[in-house]
Amino acid sequence: MARMRAAKDEEAERRPSLVDDAYAAMKEEIRESRFPPGYQASEQEIALRLGMSRTPVHEAAIRLQEDGLVRILPRKGIVICALAPADVREIYDVVIAIEGRAAALLAEKPAAEREAVAAELAALTGAMAEAREVGDLAAWGHADEGFHRTLVERAGNGRMIRINQAITDQAHRARMLTLKLRRELGASVAEHERIVEAIRMGDAAMAQERAHRHRARARDELLPLLESFGLRHL
Amino acid sequence: MARMRAAKDEEAERRPSLVDDAYAAMKEEIRESRFPPGYQASEQEIALRLGMSRTPVHEAAIRLQEDGLVRILPRKGIVICALAPADVREIYDVVIAIEGRAAALLAEKPAAEREAVAAELAALTGAMAEAREVGDLAAWGHADEGFHRTLVERAGNGRMIRINQAITDQAHRARMLTLKLRRELGASVAEHERIVEAIRMGDAAMAQERAHRHRARARDELLPLLESFGLRHL
């Protein structure tokens, strides 16, 4: 009878603790700018709002600090990290490194697997093109995000997935902002198609190069915009 | 008078808290395999050993879990993460991504800066060659580690440096083990020289490619060794 829970023993799916709740809630508030960047909150205040004591909030803050989303100032409070253009540049370089390698790894997989992933990525690219046709910016952003996440996740490297998740979370606010500024939605669709093509052909070097160029192009278009807007942070 | 501490206000250099102490101590014990992989420790026991209460140990454990060095099993304890060959492979892929990008970034810097970094890296490569001549394996490992760390640090991307630090910490035990198994010390020296040459020439694509190949070659030599030894973990 106890055999029925064999999977649980290995996979350890546990119900979330208060710390997990606090972590998720705070992350969500930061993502949605309910806690604006630069805002300094006290653990007590957050604990009160979430209906728990300071301890789980404090421990969640440690994890968020490790993720680079907040900074804990000893005996002063928690500040939400702001994103300067220099930070966005750093983030882009990490993404270029990770996605480039992920694309190469995908291209090195056996043909059948490659084809399955390529189909999945092509579907997301198709959704982007469609969203662009009808002018649905939110749908475009969703599909674009899905494409990039899938690219990394299907490479099957847990550590890369984790790094990608953390860096994507950091960039989320900037992404929301820049989504509205974009003028080159068509270019992204075309570049995605070329990345998928390289993966499908099994050309790792080309896949990496194209993923790299795609992100570098986006960076070179967005960073001047951010700087011209004089955005010191967010 | 208060002006004297102006630097401190910005730079926030604080004396380490007990949490920092616990974090450093536990990390060190893991690195040196004093806590062997798979070992399950209780927070109480560690707290006792470090002469503090459970709280700072618990918070340090959260950070170590975020770093991927331990896993916290709810209501069971802290287990030291073991490294399977699959993990080593994952780590190599991350390193390939990060160091490849770092090498490219270095090659894109202005000539003067490039030259300074190249000189620094060349010196470390020289130290490796020298250590190899006299058969000093520890010195060789030290210089090699310095080369790879410098490669990433001089690229000047704080997030990359952080990722590299975390992943290097994870790999430390495996590195210590495989250092003794290595037969190809000369190949590494030659490959390092060629990476430095590409940086010096300002050829980003070549620098990335050479950094990539260097790590891929090392991986392909070490992984079969690990697997043939039947090392399921460490």
Added chain:
DNA sequence: GAGTGCCAACTTCCATGCAAGATGGAGTTA
């Protein structure tokens, strides 16, 4: 002997208390 249930011991989770560092403003002095 094999299987089952139960309990005592051990573990973390979380709340809370106390101490100490940081801060901002009132009051003092020149």
Added chain:
DNA sequence: TAACTCCATCTTGCATGGAAGTTGGCACTC
């Protein structure tokens, strides 16, 4: 008015206790 000191108040760092989950082994049954 400008600058300085002091203190009330706010903040977290850390210790500790109670609650609840987990485990391993002992006794009991068949």
